[in-house]
Amino acid sequence: MSQKIKWRKSAAGQRALMTTTLRNMIKTRDNHTCRYCSISLSAEPHLLLEVxxxxxxxxxxxxxxxxxxxxxxxxxxxxxxxxxxAG
Ligand SMILES: [Zn+2]
Incomplete structure (x- = not known):
């Protein structure tokens, strides 16, 4: 049990939580728009968006x-x- 919690809090555990479903959820929430430069999927249909x-x-x-x-x-x-x- 405690081992599992430890794993979930680890970097590998956090990366494993990054599912396609979650990515799609975040993109939908952000209206398929880049938070930095505000380019959106509607402005550039082949734009590759990442979470x-x-x-x-x-x-x-x-x-x-x-x-x-x-x-x-x-x-x-x-x-x-x-x-x-920076690092
Ligand atoms: Zn951008």
Whole structure:
């Protein structure tokens, strides 16, 4: 039991919670619009949207709707690069 809780709180556990259903839920909540640059699926039909952890899992962020946001792949990539640069 305690082992399972520990796993759920671990980064691997949090990543495992990131299901297709949850991703779709977050994208729908955010109206398929990137929270950084405000580009939307209706503006760019082939836009690739990704669901991102606001607080990274590696820093203790949880896979919960309040810690998830929709980003286009361009912004998500820029964000990742910045985190790597800062680290
Ligand atoms: Zn964007």
């Amino acid at each position: 991102d952890h606001i607080m990274p899992v590696s820093k203790g962020g949880l896979t919960a709707p309040e810690n998830l946001q929709t980003l286009c792949w361009r912004c998500n990539r820029t964000k990742s690069n910045k985190i790597i640069a």
